[in-house]
């Protein structure tokens with residue numbers, strides 16, 4: 001699908017740096033207001049974090065700002081099927097069980113209190129109820145769970161490409177193999193050099209994921225203090241002991257996602273196998289992240305302690321970067337130190353599930369200085385997201 005912008009100089013209203021979910025969704029929203037060019041360093045826009053996620057939409061994950069952005073994204077995802085965005089629904093039912101051992105009861109209580117604020121369907125389950133829903137767990141391991149029935153699997157590929165297709169349909173352009181090399185402000189415009197040509201625009205949107213502080217440095221701006229953190233994932237076929245009474249694999253496609261309430265592991269069905277992670281958060285330089293042997297071994301160990309199955313062979317392993325601001329809230333807003341420079345960064349582990357609300361927030365702030373009312377009603381606020389909160393601007 002890659003299409004390379006080969007012009008020597010192009011001007012537009014909004015130049016978006018980065019073609020992951022953040023850049024693609026913001027570019028789509030902004031294309032309703034003006035001309036947009038999206039520049040992406042790689043030949044494929046989803047090569048980094050966006051193409052490596054666990055693809056779960058959960059309203060009980062992250063801090064209050066994240067939850068508001070997630071809940072505020074649901075209507076968009078529920079409404080796009082058949083609307084030229086995706087041929088099929090982009091969300092499908094999964095459900096999440098946050099499980100705990102006896103020594104984790106306080107964490108389960110906390111998860112229920114925090115989760116039920118915006119998502120009243122969240123329920124507390126006894127050990128017996130948990131095991132009925134998750135028969136692969138060891139009965140002597142689990143003491144109870146918090147059940148979020150409306151958590152969904154996301155079709156990340158369909159969402160990302162729906163946004164990119166929609167951007168083109170609105171007249172936007174996508175330049176791949178177009179690494180941004182330099183940014184200079186002159187006569188009220190940013191002048192940019194990329195490997196695919198030069199661009200000028202009054203507004204630059206920094207949606208460069210793990211590289212957002214690097215892109216700011218190209219504009220001569222101080223970093224926000226974003227920290228990319230590596231997260232590992234594997235897929236495998238679970239093997240049950242034929243000597244024991246086992247729930248078998250027949251129901252596996254319908255198993256819920258199971259997460260340790262203290263986020264030390266999770267697993268969920270994915271493409272006929274199980275996808276699992278040790279929920280690692282190892283600080284990293286921005287890079288093409290790779291899975292480390294130790295993190296793969298930790299995944300296997302933690303999941304085998306909790307489950308009746310064993311993991312004999314790993315089908316696929318990968319890692320990606322989840323990039324956080326120090327307060328774990330995304331950074332969305334204009335940089336008060338530099339005219340025309342807009343941050344859309346720090347998506348952390350929630351960038352797909354929050355993308356519609358974050359993109360609409362960015363477009364609202366850029367075009368009218370206001371966040372859409374349906375999002376402010378949920379508690380999304382410009383102050384919480386502003387880059388200035390993280391440094392003395």
Ligand SMILES: Cc1cc2nc3c(=O)[nH]c(=O)nc-3n(C[C@H](O)[C@H](O)[C@H](O)COP(=O)(O)OP(=O)(O)OC[C@H]3O[C@@H](n4cnc5c(N)ncnc54)[C@H](O)[C@@H]3O)c2cc1C
Pocket residue numbers: 017018019020021022023039040041042045046047048049050051052053054055056057178179180181207208209210211215231232233277319320321322323345347348349350351352353354
């Ligand atoms: C294992 C794992 C599991 C996850 N699970 C979930 C989940 O279940 N649900 C969820 O919502 N989120 C999840 N996430 C988080 C989610 O993937 C990220 O928050 C999201 O993809 C971030 O999107 P982004 O567009 O900011 O970054 P990216 O997708 O990394 O995009 C940034 C782009 O900017 C480009 N770029 C950088 N520098 C330049 C430059 N100088 N010039 C041009 N282009 C540049 C890069 O090439 C890159 O393509 C998970 C992440 C991981 C790693």
